[in-house]
Amino acid sequence: MKKTIAGGAGSAAGFEVALPHPRTSQPAPALTRFLENEGLLAAVLLAPTVLLLSLFIAYPFVMGVWLSLSSTSVGNPGEFVGLRNFVKAWNDSIFRTAFGNTFFYTFWATVFKLVLGMWLALLLNRHFRGKRLVRASMLLPFIVPTVLSTFAWRWMFDPTFSVLNWLLYQGGLITTKLPFLSDGTYGLWCAIVVNTWRGMPFFAITLLAGLQTISPDLHEAASLDGANGWHRFWHVTWPLLKPVTLVVVVFSVIQTFSDFQLIYVLTGGGPANATHLLATYAYQIGVATGLLGEGAAISLFMLPVLFVVVWVQLRYLRRLEGA
Amino acid sequence: MAQVMMKDLNKKYDEVHAVKDVNLHIRDKEFVVLVGPSGCGKSTTLRMVAGLEEITSGEITIGDRIVNDLPPKDRDIAMVFQNYALYPHMTVYDNMAFGLKMRKFPKPEIQKRVQDAAEILGIQELLKRKPRQLSGGQRQRVAVGRAIVRHPQVFLFDEPLSNLDAKLRVQMRVELKRLHDRLETTAVYVTHDQVEAMTLGDRVVVMKDGWIQQVGEPLDLYSRPANKFVAGFIGSPAMNFIDVSLSDAGGLWAEGQGLRVKVAPAHATRLSAYKGQKVTLGLRPEDLRVASGGDPAEYTIDAVVDVVEPLGSEILLDLRAGQTTLVARVEPAVRAKVHETIKFALVPDRARFFDTKTELAI
C-alpha cells in the first residue's frame, strides 16, 4: 500500500514524494465492505421505509379487510360474519345516500376545480404586475388547514348571521334567507363550493407549471395561422396540457372521493344524515358508534373506485416511461 | 506507477454483451487510448478498470493487485469525466482536496498538493470559486487538477474533451500530453475521436462491438491496419474502399467497378492466393495524386471531379471513378474544376488489400 499512495508522480517535476504517509491502509471495517454491495446497501436504505409502511399501511389494510368481515365492536373482539357487514350497509338507506353523495360530490367538485383551475392558470400565465404575490396568495386555501378554513365557511353559511345571505339580500336577489346548511341538497352544494375553493389552487398551480413548459412560439405560430384565442387554447394548449391534467385529476379524485374533514366540519353529515360521504359515515358507524366491523366495511366500499383510479394512473405512467 | 492488465475481460448486461474477451497489457507510464464508435465497449472497459461496473468474467490487475473485488476507492486511480463531474456545492479548492481529505491526508499536505496542481494547470486564481462560475475550459482544468493531486497509480479519462469547443479541445489535448510527459503516470484514455487517439496515445486500442480490433502505435495503425474497420476508422477523410477481383494478366491486376489497376510487386506474393477472388482495395486519400506524364499507366485512375473542398493547406476532391466515389487529398496548388476529368496516380506500395469476407488485411 505504501508505494501505491506515495508513488505516482513523486519524481516528476512539481511534485514531492508524499510524506507523511496517510492512514488508508487499514482493512475496511466489515460494515463498510457490506455497504459497498449495491443490493445490500439498497436493502439497508429501504428498510426503514418498508418497515413503517408495512406496519402502518399494509398491516392495517389486511386488518381492515378482516374487521370488515367480522362483528368486532369496541370492547368486543367479534367473530367472522362473512359479508354480512357489506350486505347490511348496502341495505341501509343512509349508506345509499352517502354512497350517491360521494360520487355526486366528487364529480361536480372535480369538474369545477378543473374548469376554474384551468381558467385561473391561463390568467396567471400572463405577465402582469404583482404576479408573484397573486400567485402566492392564490395557494392560501390549499395550505391553510382545511378544518379551520371550513369553519370560516360554516360561519359564512350560518343560518342566522350568514354574510352571504346578507349580500344576496342587499343585492335584491333573495327575500328570504337561503337554508345553506339546514337543507340536505343545499348542504351538499355548499360542500362542493368549499371543496372547489380549497382544491382549485392545486389545479391552477400545477396546470400553470404545465403551461409554462409550452413554448410561446407555438402560440405565435398559431395566431399567425389565424387562430383566435379559443382555437389557440383548444388546438395548442389543451393537447399539450392533457398529460398534466390527467395526473392532477387523478390526485384530486382520490382526495375528494375519500374526503372527510370538510363534511365533518361543515354539516357533520346532517341535516338528518343527508350529506354524509362514505368516509364520514364510516366514522360515524365505526368510531362514534363503535361498530368497528361495520365501519371498516363502509370505508372499504371506497376501494374499487380508488383501485380503478390508481390503475389508470399506473397505466398512464407506464406509457410515459415506454414512450 | 503501475501497469494495468486485463485478462479475458467480459461484460454482459441483461441482453447486451458489451465487452468481449478483452486482453490488454498497459505498461507502466504508458498512455493508452481506447477508441471506437459509440457502443463499442470502450467506456465500459474503462469503467470496469475504475470499479464502477462489475466484471462479468475475467480479471483486471492494477500494479500487482487483482482489483476485481476492490471498490473504486481502494484502487488508487483517478478519473476525469466527460461532464467534469465537479461537485457543485464545493469550491474549486474543496473539489481538488476532496480525495485527499477522504484519504485523511494532513491539512498542510493537502494544501501543498492542491497549490502545486493548481500551479501546473494555471488555475491558482480560481481556487475560491464554485464550479458554476467557471467556463468550460476552466472546469476541465479543475477536473484534471482533482485527478492529479492524488498522485494515483493510473489516470482514467472518459472522453474528457468532448464537451469543449473545437479550439479549446486542441489546446487541452496538447496540455494533457505535456502533463503526461511531466507526471509519467499510466493513463487510459477513452475517446471516439480518432484524431485525439492518434495524437495522445503511446498506443491506441481500436474497439468495435465489444471486441478489440487492433492494438498498436498510432502510425502503425495508420499504415498497417489489421482490418477494414481499423483502416476506415483511422485517418480523416476515411480510406477509399473499392471492391475488386484479382486476375492474372501479365502480373496481378485488381479490377472492378469500372476501374483497373495493377497490384504492386511488393503485394503480389501475398495476394496470389486470392487470384480470381473478390478482395477490397483500400486507398488513402493522400495516396492519390494528380498524375504527371512520367507515371506508369498501370497505376493510374481516371476520375471526374464532383466537389472541390479547399481547406487552405490542402484540397479535398470528391471524385467519381467508374461506378464508385473516391476522395483525394491534393496539394493546394492543384487547380481542379468541377466536372473536369483528371488522371490520378496512386502510390502502389501503399495500397491495402482486405479479404472481402473476413475483412482482415491481406
Place this chain on the structure above:
Amino acid sequence: MVIEKRWKTWVFFYIPLAVFVVGTLFPFYWMLITAIRPDAELYRSWRAATNTPFWTLQPTLEHFRDLMAKTTFPRWLWNTFFIAVASTLISLFCGLLAGYALARLRFPMAGTLGTSIFVTYLVPPTLLFIPLADIIRNFQLGNTPWALILTYPTFLIPFCTWLLMGYFKTIPKELEECARIDGATRFGAMTRIIFPIAVPGILSAGIFAFTLSWNEFIYALVFLSSPERKTVPVGVVSELIRGDIYFWGQLMAGALLGSIPVALVYSFFVEYYVTGLTGSVKG
C-alpha cells in the same frame, strides 16, 4: 405576445382575475374581521340598520386573549408543531434513503418496490383509520403524540420518496462515481455529495410534508382523546364549541392563529413549496 384591445384585456383578464382574488381571499378576511369584532356586533340581526358586516369600528383582541388564556390553545399549537416537525423529520430521513436507493441502485425488485411505494402514496387515510385506530390501541400508543408521529409518515414517506427520487435523477451519476473513485464509499458518496446537492429538493419535500402534517385531521381526531393532547385542527373543532354554542369570535381567532404558522412557513418558501406541489404529481 399576441396583442389585443384594451377593453378585452379588462373583460377577459383583469375582471376575472379580480373575482378570483376576492373569492379566494374573502374567507380569510372574514376570519379576521370576525376574530376582532366584539360579540355585541357579531350577533346582530342581519337586517338591522346599523349592520356593517365588512368592517368594525370597535376592533377588539378579546377573543384572542380568551383563546390564549382560557383555553388549551397554546398547548395545541405546541403539540401540532412538535408532531409536524417530528413526523416531517422521520419522513425526510426515510424518503431520502429510499429515494436514493430507488433512483440510483440496481437491485432485484426495484421496479416492484417503486410501484408499491407509489401506490401507498395514493392510499387515502380515510380508508385505513378504523383498523389503524385498533392497531394504535394495541400498540399502547393511543392518546400519545407517537400515535401521530408514527402514522403521519405513512402518507409523507411515499410523497417524499417520490419527490426526492425525481430530484436525484436530475443529478449526474458521474458526481458520485467520481466521489467513489476519490475515496468515498457508496454510502459516503451519497451523504457527502448527493445529499448536499439535493438540499433544494429536501427543502421542498420538507416544507410540503410539514404543511401536510400540520393540516392532518382524521388521524388526530381518532387517535387523540384528552383535550391537552390535541392538535390545533382537532382542538378547535372539538373543544371550542361548548355544548351547542359556537363562540364564533374565538373560533375564528383560533382558525386564524392555527393557520398563521403554516402560512408563514409557506410564505418564506413559496418557490420550494410550489416545486414540491408540482413535483408531487410529476415524479
